[in-house]
Amino acid sequence: MNRFKDSEHLLRVTGVFLAGIVLFLCLRAWFVPKSFGQYGHYRADSITEIAALPIRxxxxxxxxxxxxxxxxxxxxxxxxxxxxxxxxxxxxxxxxxxxxxxxLPDTAVLCARCHEANSAKPKWFPQVVTAEHSQGLPCNTCHQPHKPGLKDTDAKPADSKTADSKTAEAKK
Amino acid sequence: MNRRFFITLTGAAAVAWDSVLAGAPESSPNYKVTDHWWAMLIDVDKCIGCGNCVRACSVENDVPEGFFRTWVERYQVDDMHLDDPLVDSPNGAKNGFPPLPPGKGLTGPGVKEFFVPKLCNHCADSPCTQVCPVGATFTTPDGVVLVDETYCLGCRYCVEACPYGCRFIHPEKNVAQKCTLCYHRITKGLTTACCEACPTSSRMLADLKNPNDPIHEFMKKHSVQVLKPHMATGAKAFYANLDGSVR
Incomplete structure (x- = not known):
């Protein structure tokens, strides 16, 4: 008699589907961070977090x-x-x-990091063989690190003349 | 479905929709991500292999011992080994380069030696970000490739995908790490730690979107290359005076 007497089954199934979709959307909103997708497929807030790392x-x-x-x-x-x-x-x-x-850094170690002679260093860069040039003396005995060149001092290693940068370059 | 259930669902959906609309806070008041496009310019002729950049980077970014976000390689090439240069990087050059042991180096005709600083190329079309299954690594709108450590699963896909070998897995955190181009510094108007510590200005941070950046003038006057251009990664670590043997 009634052509739609079984339609309640369909309504129930539709209801279950709708409830499922709403549940999915709620869970998705809960689990996916708010900023995800703001710029792309990633959490935009992580940019802010990385930018806030401490400076050394x-x-x-x-x-x-x-x-x-x-x-x-x-x-x-x-x-x-x-x-x-x-x-x-x-x-x-x-x-x-x-x-x-x-x-204060130890100039005997510090200066050698850059100025120790090495065949791979560019030729224009001033280099010395520290063992010959200063015999282990700290570089600031003769040089002023903020303004390299010789200080006005008598405390020069015995043969510093033989081992200036030009000599070291000539040896290579 | 009764009325009570329907009303409960509507309320929950409203809360969820609200949180979707809320969005993220602005990253920094004076810094606009869309105003910048970061890159690095490296002049190989100026690198003296002192390792200052490696030390500065490791302190600035808490890089674990034995891993490197930037490192320096020593190349030795002669005419017999143009495609097969001798490359070494003792401890990433953290302690500089001792001279090659006698008998180890190349001795053929036309032998030359030089240093090549390496770091993440911050590729515009980076292979590493494309393979991430969870959206943990990405290119920011200002062109820096970053890793979201809270999202990273440590699956190592990106470590495999990087053609330049710039990524590693943090031994304790078990997440991928890499050069951030000191994102925490450049967003505050500072230069990167490696550029700050480089005594010969071999490295220069560059903002390609800034018309007054010296990189534009430099690129007009010099021949500038990227590493592995055939891979079409859109690499943004630009090398001046690069030897053809460098890989």
Whole structure:
């Protein structure tokens, strides 16, 4: 008699499907982070998180804002374009709290990192064989690291003349 | 379905929709991701292999011992080995380069040696981000390839996919890590730790979207290449004075 007497079954199935879809959407909204998909298939908030990581190297502008006297000396020499933290190491903590005193680097080790002669180094770069050039003396015995070149001092190694950069280059 | 169930569902759906619409906060008030397109310019002729970049990077980014986000390679090539150069990188050049032991180096005609700093190329069409199954690695709108450590499963697909060998799995966190181009620094107007520490300015951070960036002038006057151009990765680590033997 009634052609739609069994339609209630269909309605129930539709209801179950709709409930399932709504549940899926709710769970999806719950589990997928809000920023996912803002720029692409990833969590845009992670960009903010990575950008908020702590800084260890303060940057030379920060150093120069206090140590202007060193900057003046440095600008007149060959190390004018060498940033402070290239030699002094990461000092963001010192920049934040100047009472944290950094340790002065040992020039016998520090200078050799760059200036120790090596056949793969570009030829224009000044190099010495430290064992012959300074016999283990710290480089700042004769040189002023902020403005390399010889200091006005008598404390020169015996044969420093024989082992300047040109001699070392000629040996290669 | 009775009325109570329907009303409960509607409420839940409304809450879910609200959270979808909420979106993410702005990353930094003064930094707009769409205003930048970061790259790195490396002048091979200026690299002295001191390892300052490697040390600075490892401190700045807490890189675990024995792994490297940037490293320096020493190449030795002679006319007999143009396609097969001698390459070494002792401890990633963290302690610089001792001279090659006698008898180890190449001695053929036309022998030359040089250093090549390496880092993530921050490819515009990066193979590593394409293979990530969970959206944990991606290229930011300002052109930096990053890893979302909270999403990374440590499946290593990206480590395999990178043609430049720039990724590694952090031994304790078990997630992929790589050079972030010091994203935490460049978004604050600083340069990267490696550029800051490079004594000869062999590395220079470059913003290709900034018309006043010196890289544009440099590229006009110099021959600049990328590594493995045949892989069409859109690499953005640009090398000046690069030898043909470098891979």
């Amino acid at each position: 190297h303060a940057g030379h502008e920060v150093c120069e804002s206090c140590h202007a006297d060193v900057l003046e000396v440095k600008h007149t020499g060959k190390h004018a374009n060498v940033n402070c933290e290239a030699c002094h190491g990461p000092l963001a903590k010192h920049a934040e709290d100047p009472s944290i005193k950094p340790v």
